[in-house]
Amino acid sequence: EAQVTQNPRYLITVTGKKLTVTCSQNMNHEYMSWYRQDPGLGLRQIYYSMNVEVTDKGDVPEGYKVSRKEKRNFPLILESPSPNQTSLYFCASSAYGYGHQETQYFGPGTRLLVL
Amino acid sequence: AQKVTQAQTEISVVEKEDVTLDCVYETRDTTYYLFWYKQPPSGELVFLIRRNSFDEQNEISGRYSWNFQKSTSSFNFTITASQVVDSAVYFCALSEGPLFGNEKLTFGTGTRLTIIP
Numbered sequence: 001e002a003q004v005t006q007n008p009r010y011l012i013t014v015t016g017k018k019l020t021v022t023c024s025q026n027m028n029h030e031y032m033s034w035y036r037q038d039p040g041l042g043l044r045q046i047y048y049s050m051n052v053e054v055t056d057k058g059d060v061p062e063g064y065k066v067s068r069k070e071k072r073n074f075p076l077i078l079e080s081p082s083p084n085q086t087s088l089y090f091c092a093s094s095a096y097g098y099g100h101q102e103t104q105y106f107g108p109g110t111r112l113l114v115l
Numbered sequence: 116a117q118k119v120t121q122a123q124t125e126i127s128v129v130e131k132e133d134v135t136l137d138c139v140y141e142t143r144d145t146t147y148y149l150f151w152y153k154q155p156p157s158g159e160l161v162f163l164i165r166r167n168s169f170d171e172q173n174e175i176s177g178r179y180s181w182n183f184q185k186s187t188s189s190f191n192f193t194i195t196a197s198q199v200v201d202s203a204v205y206f207c208a209l210s211e212g213p214l215f216g217n218e219k220l221t222f223g224t225g226t227r228l229t230i231i232p
Contacts, residue, residue, distance in 0.1 A: 042119075043208075045220070056217065058217070088158070092220075100146075103162055105162060106159065109160075
């Protein structure tokens with residue numbers, strides 16, 4: 001089954017304790033992206049990757065890191081989480097459109113609470 | 116800069132009524148893509164439709180239909196004969212093109228639809 005998976009689904013942590021949210025897709029997609037969803041703000045892009053070893057900032061990258069060492073995986077790293085990073089996080093992937101937009105498919109979401 | 120406005124924050128209708136969710140977008144590009152996603156109470160994002168700016172044909176899929184009007188920069192979504200399972204938050208999203216880099220989706224703030232049995 002074609003899917004995007006994220007782990008963990010729920011996470012409670014404390015300020016400053018490094019964490020990683022994993023994202024994996026089995027569709028051989030080139031493009032992957034992280035979004036965060038906050039009430040009243042919709043979803044905003046954090047980072048994206050156009051292919052292995054190619055990553056760049058989205059609209060709200062502060063406090064986050066990513067890496068893309070393998071095509072299927074795109075982990076989101078919070079080196080020193082703060083309470084304002086409490087949010088619902090989504091990973092998405094799509095085939096790269098080379099000039100047009102393919103449909104992005106989303107993972108199930110990771111709900112993060114930073115105390 | 117691209118922008119998506121979903122002015123209806125919450126809508127409630129009685130089951131079997133028709134309901135339309137509004138989406139208005141702003142873009143300076145002539146090539147762009149519009150999407151609708153559904154977020155049920157379980158939280159995942161479910162893809163519903165993708166439309167490019169060159170295709171203004173309305174689309175129908177079962178009880179769902181979409182009305183794309185470039186003249187008013189709108190991409191409205193109608194559910195006919197609503198059912199309780201339609202209760203969810205619905206997001207409209209825009210991606211500008213042509214795309215040779217970040218294929219970012221810009222989302223509206225969502226419309227929470229509640230279907231009352």
